[in-house]
Amino acid sequence: MIYENVKRHADRLGLSIREVERRAGLENGAISKWVGDVSPRLENAMKVAEVLGIPVQELVKKEGE
Secondary structure, X not given: OHHHHHHHHHHHHOOOHHHHXXXXXXXXXXXXXXXXXXXXXXXXXXXXXXXXXXXXXXXXXXXXX
């Protein structure tokens, strides 16, 4: 769910996942590990949310909420 939300917001901004990782200071492939039930560290989620210009809560919302 978190990965899908990151991907959706990144696409909206015209950014690749790799570019989001770079801007957030994360290692290559870090966001791809957030598939399924794997959750990021709060610090990393906050960095990604900042890059995407959204509140961190948006990363954990289920589609349609």
